[in-house]
Amino acid sequence: MAEPQSPLHDVAVAGGAAAAEFVSPGGAVRMCELPFLGHFHLRGAPDDAKFLSQVKAALGCALPLTPNTTAAGEAGGVLWLGPDEWWILTAAGGRAEVLQSLEKAVAGMFASLIDQSPGHTVIRIIGEGDGEPARNLLRSGCTLDLHPEHFPPGRCAQTVFAKTNVTLLPAEDEKNRWRCDLVVRRSFADHLWRWLEEGAAGVDGGG
Amino acid sequence: MLLIPCPWCGPRDQSEFSYGGQAHIVRPAEPAALGDGEWADYLFMRDNPMGAHREQWCHSGGCRRWFNVKRDTVTYRILAVYKIGESGGEGEGGGGAP
Ligand SMILES: [Zn+2]
Numbered sequence: 001m002a003e004p005q006s007p008l009h010d011v012a013v014a015g016g017a018a019a020a021e022f023v024s025p026g027g028a029v030r031m032c033e034l035p036f037l038g039h040f041h042l043r044g045a046p047d048d049a050k051f052l053s054q055v056k057a058a059l060g061c062a063l064p065l066t067p068n069t070t071a072a073g074e075a076g077g078v079l080w081l082g083p084d085e086w087w088i089l090t091a092a093g094g095r096a097e098v099l100q101s102l103e104k105a106v107a108g109m110f111a112s113l114i115d116q117s118p119g120h121t122v123i124r125i126i127g128e129g130d131g132e133p134a135r136n137l138l139r140s141g142c143t144l145d146l147h148p149e150h151f152p153p154g155r156c157a158q159t160v161f162a163k164t165n166v167t168l169l170p171a172e173d174e175k176n177r178w179r180c181d182l183v184v185r186r187s188f189a190d191h192l193w194r195w196l197e198e199g200a201a202g203v204d205g206g207g
Numbered sequence: 208m209l210l211i212p213c214p215w216c217g218p219r220d221q222s223e224f225s226y227g228g229q230a231h232i233v234r235p236a237e238p239a240a241l242g243d244g245e246w247a248d249y250l251f252m253r254d255n256p257m258g259a260h261r262e263q264w265c266h267s268g269g270c271r272r273w274f275n276v277k278r279d280t281v282t283y284r285i286l287a288v289y290k291i292g293e294s295g296g297e298g299e300g301g302g303g304a305p
Binding site for chain 1: 215216222223266
């Protein structure tokens with residue numbers, strides 16, 4: 001079997017790195033790809049107690065039932081996508097194991113589990129300083145209110161970003177920097193990356 | 208541009224939504240029993256009120272759920288938002304996170 005190839009493979013090769021990386025000219029916005037994560041799409045009835053408890057046992061956390069919120073379990077992050085729809089994002093290593101335990105959890109139930117891993121990738125935006133330049137970059141691509149008071153860590157939002165569908169996941173990293181992960185479809189990753197690279201030059205300097 | 212309160216996601220920009228026409232049009236239980244006129248009426252004829260209009264919207268760029276909106280066609284003011292299957296009285300509106 002051939003090695004899997006990230007949709008941003010060419011960007012990584014051009015930069016001489018294992019995965020795509022970018023720092024804006026003024027240093028206020030950093031960007032990198034998180035390739036090959038597990039992206040598992042789960043649907044089931046939110047009022048089915050057995051479904052909820054078995055998935056909880058498999059993930060190590062309960063499925064978030066509040067719209068546009070996330071949960072963190074041993075297996076990875078869980079995102080609310082709809083009243084009966086979730087995404088489970090897991091680290092690249094251990095992908096198969098998580099999928100297997102989820103398969104077992106929902107076997108024979110009125111539920112659906114799809115491995116969408118090869119169809120998506122994640123672009124991580126890290127804001128240096130107060131994070132405003134990075135947020136301004138994202139503000140120029142979508143209409144969400146990205147102020148940390150309104151869109152804090154623990155939330156997620158699906159939106160139209162630079163003409164493509166993107167799911168945004170804000171967080172604060174270990175250096176207290178504001179960051180946001182953008183989940184995007186594989187075929188739009190190159191477009192989104194280049195759009196962000198170009199835009200980052202314009203929001204720099206303020207940080 | 209409208210700010211539409213999705214019943215799940217809360218207020219979002221109109222650019223995230225798609226429009227689905229008049230709401231609450233019930234498919235005839237026995238289509239075969241209908242004449243051409245009645246069938247055409249079901250398929251094509253829609254109200255065009257000046258004022259409150261109940262219509263379907265889909266949060267296609269967000270949570271991808273269909274829901275109903277009661278909107279004033281003159282002022283564009285959104286009078287009510289309610290889920291599919293709900294009756295849509297006044298005051299039911301969007302909540303949830305942004
Ligand atoms: Zn929504």
